Amino acid sequence: MRQKMDNEKNDPSCKSSDLKISNISIQVVSVPGKLPGRRPPRKPIGKPRPRKQPKKRAPFWNVQNKIILFTAFLFILAVTAWTLLWLYISKTESKDAFYFVGMFRITNIEFLPEYRQKESREFLSMAKTVQQVVNLVYTTSAFSKFYKQSVVADVSSNNKGGLLVHFWIVFVMPHAKGHIFCEECVAAILKDSIQTSIINRTSVGSLQGLAVDMDSVVLNAGLRSDYSSAVGSDNGCSRYLYADHLTLRYPLEISATSGQLMCHFKLVAIVGYLIRLSIESIQLEADNCITDSLTVYDSLLPIRSAILYRICEPTRTLMSFVSTNNLMLVTLKSPYVRRLAGIRAYFEVIPEQKCESTILVKEINSFEGKISSPYYPSYYPPKCKCTWTFQTSLSTLGIALKFYNYSITKKSAKGCEHGWWEINEHMYCGSYMDHETIFRVPSPLVHIQLQCSSRLSDKPLLVEYGGYNISQPCPAGSFRCSSGLCVPQAQRCDGVNDCFDESDELFCVTVKPACNSSIFRQHGPLVCDGFRDCEDGQDEQNCTRSIPCTSRTFKCGNDICFRKQNAQCDGIVDCPDGSDEEGCGCSRSSSFLHRIVGGSDSQEGTWPWQVSLHFVGSAYCGASVISREWLLSAAHCFHGNRLSDPTPWTAHLGMYVQGNAKFVSPVRRIVVHEYYNSQTFDYDIALLQLSIAWPETLKQLIQPICIPPAGQKVRSGEKCWVTGWGRRHETDSKGSPVLQQAEVELIDQTVCVSTYGIITSRMLCAGVMSGKSDACKGDSGGPLSCRRKSDGKWILTGIVSWGHGCGRPNFPGVYTRVSNFVPWIHKYVPSLL
Incomplete structure (x- = not known):
């Protein structure tokens, strides 16, 4: 109340x-x-009182209560909407997060054991430094508003020295715009931020103060699940194992019967050694790696381009894999384990093997020894290389190679998936099959080089070798299959595939030449063509040079037949009148005599084979015209994902002043030598095919330069010319607008090696030991032109490759020795034959 x-x-x-x-x-x-x-209430007594009106109660649904209830409803609705919105934003952010995983090598910082401990002050300091650098790179890039963070996951030692940093980069953006995050785009931003040295011509450059090896930079798109495991928010089954004993086997064993299995094993060995992982058994659901897989990486993070091998089905056969460095990552994923799943394996530390040897072969028609792929019987690692040199005891013996479940065939332009072979300068591709094959090399001296696949580890190879009689590769009464196998002659054309490749059943209706027929001896097309077609050799007996030439010989100007194949335009005068070297399409002009020693402006039209290559509209490298549609340049001009794409390139021919070319063509194709080494600049050569062949009407302004004969010997002290639009001094900031020329001399190879130390047989030095005459940046890929005294032709002796500075005393320029690549050039440009 x-x-x-x-x-x-x-x-x-x-x-x-x-x-x-x-x-x-x-x-x-x-x-x-x-x-x-x-x-x-009481009844009134006496005079009735006025009846009291009862007080009316206020109804519940009055205006005041309605306002209170409506306010409470709005509050609850707002809280619910905000909660749902927060959940939606959180869920949307996770879907629209893009993860990239990568690594690079810092060359000027020594590794400390404390870097292995994630909680150590040393690791945290280094991680903070790298993260700050990466943050600065991407917050100042076109992706700055989408960039979220970078996380350093591992800092490890490596066999190349310095630190190997493994990291993650995270971007967040609307799902509809996710297509702009291509790997090449994100990687290009990081690589373009590395400032490489123009003077030293090395791959190590500065990344915001860190000395980073450009060639070590790898960046791939990653998965959120891998990111969660790496940064520690979803560790699950993750182990870091360091091995420092060569004789121990470190076990890797884990299994599960239900739930999920997500394991990461990071394996690190002492510096200078490799890791061999041996898998004894593995239980997985066979689903082509859609959900279940065991993956071996050549890194400490799941970088796709560093995959060594992937297993997608259960196996109980022992398999082993070798790293290319002192670290390895093994991931085992089975998100829906319905029965026993797991792995039994172990790893060990092994030394790096040198796969090269010189072998003397003595036996005839039998196999006396074996060679194998590196680390046999392990799967051989990618990018490995083996070299064998075979020498027979007699000049009449060749080398026979018997491959087990493997075969080699002539290499095509598509490349080789399972390794490529160079056998006496001829290229072959390898492939696996279910039977053995024999390959014979009809030479007493055989040089063999195996270049392993550049992508994944591959099955081990075992090859037997022995000698054979070159004149009779198969025993009497037998037939030689195209694979090299010998089968009895009686089994040919019997309807049974004895050669595996069916070569014994091909051409069974072909009749051999009637060598005993007088008609054959007098008019046969195979007579006196320089090739022995009859068993007794009568088709090549009593031959004279007056016999008409055939398709397999070359006819000189005086009607003399020269029996040597490919004698024409090989740079060697075989015919007495020199007609085999006439009309070969390379420049012989004798008007190029007046030069200014030390480098100067050239005269217009002086170097008609000189080409300027423009990348995205700017002059970048030089090249040489070798045919109507092919150019020759340096491989290092096209090293990298963007530079290897022919689309941004244009070739400017017949040009004297930059921007005033007589002919411009887009580049259709770039062929970089498969052995090119960006660390040493070995095999620094590339072919470019033009989209449009230059017209004959411009032959007075555009002319090809001659390719030297294979194995051409050069003389030290010989005068040659280097040309280009590159920088005229080491400190110049831009190239010359006018084509420059400088006379240099060929330097003795011994002096060249003593100067640089890393000179291979595929390089040569040229310059002036006192300095001042040299190529410089912008001249790369251009010609080193030498004039042959015998016929006055200009020969492409070298290609501008590398050197220490420009025109420094006692540091001549280093050039690619073109004569060592003639067979390689002819393989792509057969018109030069």
Whole structure:
């Protein structure tokens, strides 16, 4: 009652009459012993009093209560909407996060054992430094508003020295714009931020103060599940194992019967050694690696381009894999384990093997020894290389190679999936099959080089070798299959595939030449062509040079037939009148005599084979015209994903002043030598095919330069010319607008090696030991032109490759020795033959 009264007294909206009624009412109901409002009112005695009107109760759904309820409803609705919105944003952010995983090598910082401990001050300091550098790179890039963070996962030692940093980069953006995050785009931003040295011509450059090896930079798109495991938010089954004993086997064993299995084994060995992982058994669901897989990486993070091998089905056969560095990552994924799943394996530390040897072969028609792929019987690692040199005891013996479940065939332009072979400068591709093959090399001296696949580890190879009689590769009464196998002659054309490749069943209706026929001896097309077609050799007996030439010989200008194949245009005068070297399409002009020693502006039209290569509209490298549609340049001009794409390149021919070319063509194709080494610049050569062949009407301004004969010997002290639009001084900031020329001399190879130390037989030095005459940046890929005294032709002796500075005393320029690549050039440009 007090509360109600006080409320009414304090309510300014109440009238005075209301107050009186209220007071009276209070007096009536407040009689002692009476409970107000609990019984009916008394009847009046005497004069009736006015009947009191009962107070009306306020209805529940009045305006005030409605406002309160509506306000509460809006509050609950807002809280619910905010919660749902927060959940949606959180869920949307996870879907629209893009993860990239990568690594690079820092060359000028020594590794400390404390870097292995993620909680150590040393690791945290280094991780913070690298993250700050990567943050700066991407916050100042075109992706800055989408960039979220970078996380350093591992800092490890490596066999090349310095630190190997493994890291993650995270971007967040609307799902509809996710297509702009291509690997090449994100990687290009990082690589373009590395400032390489123009003077030293090395791959190590500065990344915001860190000395980073450009060639070590790898960046691939990654998975969120891998990111969670790497940064520690979803560790699951993750182990870091360091091995420092050569004689121990470190076990890797884990299994599960239900749930999920997500394991990461990071394996690290001591510096200078490799890791061999041996898998004894593995239980997986065979589903082509859609969900279940065991993957071996040549890194400490799941970088796709560093995959060594992937297993997608259960196996109990021992398999082993070798890393290319001192680290390895093994991931085992089975998100839906329905039965026993797991792995039994071990790893060990092994030394790096040198796969090269010189072998003397003595036996005839039998196999006396074996060679194998590196680390046999392990799968051989990618990018490995083996070299074998075979020497027979007799000049009449060749080398026979018997491959087990493997075969080699002539290499095509598509490349080789399972390794490529160079056998006496001829290229072959390897492939696996279900039977053995024999390959014979008809030479007493055989040089063999195996270049392993550049993508994944591959099955081990075992090859037997032995000698054979070159004149009779198969025993008497046998037939030689195209694969090299020998089968009995009686089994040929019997309807049975004895050669595996069906070569014994091909051409079975072909009739051998009637060598005993007088008609054959007099008019046969195979007579006196320089090839022995009859068993007794009568087709080549009593031959004279007056016999008409055939398709397999070359006819000199005086009707003399020269039996040597490919004698024409090989740079060697075989015909007495020199007609075999005439009309070969390379420049012989004798007007190029006046030069200014030390480098100067050339005269227009002086070097008609000189080409300027433009990348995205800017002059970048040089090249040389060798045919109507082919150019020769340096491989390092096209090293990298963007530079190897021919689309941004254009070739400017017949040009004297930059921008005033007589002919411009887009580049259709770039063929970089498969052995090119970006560390040493070995095999620094590339072919470019033009989209449009230059017209014959411009032959006075555009002429090809001659390719030297294979194995051409050069003389030290010989004068040659280097040309290009590159920088005229080492400190120049841009190239020359006018084509420059400088006379240099060929330097003795011994002096060249003593100067640089890493000179191979595929390089040569040229310059002036006192300095001042040299190539420089922008001249790369251009010609080193030497004039042959015998016929006045200009020969492409070298290709501008590398050197220490430009024109420094005692540091001549280093050029690619073109004569060592003639067979390689002819393989792609057969018109030069």
